Amino acid sequence: MRSSCPPFLQKDNRAAGGFTLAELLIASSVSVAMIGIALLILISSLGSYVQGSRRAGVEQNSMLQSERLAREIRQAKKITRITETGTYPLYLKIKFLALNDKEVSYLYDAESKNLARKETGVPDRMIARIFQTHDDVAFAGFDRDGNTTTVPADVKSIRISLKVTDDKNENTSAVRTMISLRN
Numbered sequence: 001m002r003s004s005c006p007p008f009l010q011k012d013n014r015a016a017g018g019f020t021l022a023e024l025l026i027a028s029s030v031s032v033a034m035i036g037i038a039l040l041i042l043i044s045s046l047g048s049y050v051q052g053s054r055r056a057g058v059e060q061n062s063m064l065q066s067e068r069l070a071r072e073i074r075q076a077k078k079i080t081r082i083t084e085t086g087t088y089p090l091y092l093k094i095k096f097l098a099l100n101d102k103e104v105s106y107l108y109d110a111e112s113k114n115l116a117r118k119e120t121g122v123p124d125r126m127i128a129r130i131f132q133t134h135d136d137v138a139f140a141g142f143d144r145d146g147n148t149t150t151v152p153a154d155v156k157s158i159r160i161s162l163k164v165t166d167d168k169n170e171n172t173s174a175v176r177t178m179i180s181l182r183n
Helices: 021-074
Strands: 078-082 090-097 103-109 114-119 122-129 137-142 157-165 172-180
Touching: 021 157, 021 172, 078 137, 090 137
Parallel strands: none
Antiparallel strands: 078 090, 090 103, 103 114, 114 122, 137 157, 157 172
């Protein structure tokens, strides 16, 4: 039997304008997955940023320390000792007479992995945290002909090598510079 109502007034048995339970579950699952992926990307990017910042800080610290050492040694009145040996745990690296006539030395502490600056009448200061062994901080003296020497009177230039690390031993930076003595 046909209905006598016009087609626009006839009742449709389908739900008008709603979502089924299956559609809601699929939509929410897709949304959760997209949010999860976005969070993973954000966390990964943040980790990379932090790692890059730490690496840049270590590199900046190593450059700053090597420049400071170079400036101070370049202006030294005279070198009084340059060596790679010492008594464990302290290894004397270099000793010189500064412009203010105070004796300054740089020592490497093998236990704490620190390079320290000692000056007569001034409290010791840690200069840098050095990575692994005493081989990673070196002061090599060179004579007029470019040959290595440990005789203080013959030293005309010094090569400084530093390998600095952060507190977690995750990031390292190696710096090597050559200094010609002025005095």
